[in-house]
Amino acid sequence: MAKAYWIAHVDVHDPDGYKSYLAANAEVYAKYGARFLVRNGTHVVKEGASRARTVVLEFKDYATALACYESPEYAAAMAKRLPHSTADVMIVEGYDGPQPG
Template identity: 55%
Template sequence: MAKGYWIARVDVDDFEQYKKYIAANAQPFADFGARFLVRAGQFENPEGTSRSRNVLIEFPSYQAALDCYQSDAYQAAIKLRAAVSTGDLVIVEGYDA
């Protein structure tokens, strides 16, 4: 079974408030087996557009990635993020050759 991934790019306007979102997303991420592969590290953007934070999260399956996003706990966390950040999120199925 192919893994699932969240690819997120985020601009944070108020990092102190954004920390509440980070705290709130910890439980749903744990519940659905999420593992951070990239979390706001140094980057270069040689093509296209970018945002200040880039995040890549791996899930045990594509369905787990979808279920995490749709969970009540994560939807509550989104409300903490929405007012203090702007972002893009793609949920994608991994390649399983």
């Protein structure tokens, strides 16, 4: 079964206010088994546009990734993020097929 990922590009407008979101999301991510693969690392945009932060979270499967985002717990955490940031978030299923070569 393919893993799934949240890919988020985020601009934080109020870093102090954003801290309440970071504290709230930790418990939710633990409940759904999320694992950070990328968390605001150094990056360069080669094509198109992006935001200041990039975050990639890994989940065991697509259903779990969706369930986490749609959970009441994450809705409560997200309510703490929205006043302090702007984000583009996608949930994508990983690829389990053959690899080239």
